[in-house]
Amino acid sequence: MTLKELIQRAIAMAQPGLDPLARAAIEIAAEAQVLPVFGDLSEELASKPSTRHLLARIKTVNVVNGSVALPDDVLTAYACEAQLFDPDEPDTVFSRTDWADFLSQQLDDRLGHFLINEGTLFVVDPGDQYVHGIGPTRELRLIIPCTLEVPALNNQIAAPAEILDMLLERLAASLRAGFTK
């Protein structure tokens, strides 16, 4: 479903039974409601362990000298659920590590290690220890919960069907809310 289709369907769900001026008001308000609906649903899904997985997306990260800043839509608060892998070396296992262990110079050399700290991803290859400014430079894949992305109008919404249904219901409800007695 594209964003345009989502808005059109939500309008169609919200309009029935209303007078022409109210119907026009719903059309005018629809696009403005998209951001808050996406944001609120992202927050709600992320807050529950049972639904957080619905927000998981695979992000391509270009690590340079062992670190990279993560995009704004990544929910770093849930870094505990992140997974990292190398698409070119599928046998390499990266273990998520906390800051103290990451700096300890005693990382298990059978595994790679990664850490997310204040929006930055740090990576150490198997057999290496962390040294600031030194580390791998290549493309990796990070699986982590992210906020729902609002696409361009004619682009597909990158979300599973379950989330699309929720977005549609929430958007229609928020549009109708102002006219429900």
Place this chain on the structure above:
Amino acid sequence: MIDLTYQHILHQTAIRMSALVGTNFFNIATTYNKAILAEGDFKSADWPFNSFRDTIIMAVADFSLAIADTKGHVWRSYLADVTADLPNHAEIPSVAASGLEIIGVPGDVFDSTDGIKLEELPLDQVRRIVQETWRTFPLYFYNIGDGLRIEHTRTNVKIECCVYSRTQQLAAWTGVGNVPLPSVLESGIASRAISLMTKDGAFEDQATIYRKYSDEALINIRMGQTQMPNIKLP
């Protein structure tokens, strides 16, 4: 298919104005039965042949304007045309895209590209939408109001309108062509023409009868109706 011709109206008008050549019923009927009446078929001392032409064209104009002045009237399609593309803030034109003069009230407004009809909205709301450049979802609203300009939320729009041209009607008359209106208006147009043909007190009583009929027909049209009134003779 439009099949009401100027000759139909001329026949109806001429016989009631006693204008046809003939000294008795039979030879007047012979004249009347001719498919095309010309100047040589007319004998009226009061009304030259071309005065019938001009009066009938005036009657057609009266009915055309009544239809064009009535938004949503089903007969507007007989006079239908559209404007050229109009960007936001464009002046409402006085001629249609065909170059013919626009008469009556504007019809529907629709997007020039995708043909979707626009809905009317208060001017302040239309302006606010236009100013909100963050919008990407297409909205279809316009406002004309009492002014001479149209403001809308699209790139270009067209306005459906009615058109009329005396030059065209004169050419239709000369070419033995059609009246640009539905055939059921034959009685109304003929009555209107007869009601206009009075001078120096002559033909006054007859004109009054036919004026009443044509006035009622025009009122019906302006109320959105399509039926013609019954003639009530005194």
